[in-house]
Amino acid sequence: xxxxxxxxxxxxxxxxxxxxxxxxxxxxxxxxxxxxxxxxxxxxxxxxxxxx
Numbered sequence: 418x419x420x421x422x423x424x425x426x427x428x429x430x431x432x433x434x435x436x437x438x439x440x441x442x443x444x445x446x447x448x449x450x451x452x453x454x455x456x457x458x459x460x461x462x463x464x465x466x467x468x469x
Contacts, residue, residue, distance in 0.1 A: 433452075433454050433455075434452055434454065437452040437454070437455060439455075440452050440455040440456050
């Protein structure tokens, strides 16, 4: 596969949750969860910390 610059890339894209409905998992349920693939800005802060 080639990336947007045309260079060859061997990595597979991250698997996407099949339950995702426009960025939400179980959107019509009592407790909808954001799809972190579609909405990475909603990831909890402790998961976003940079590792040194």
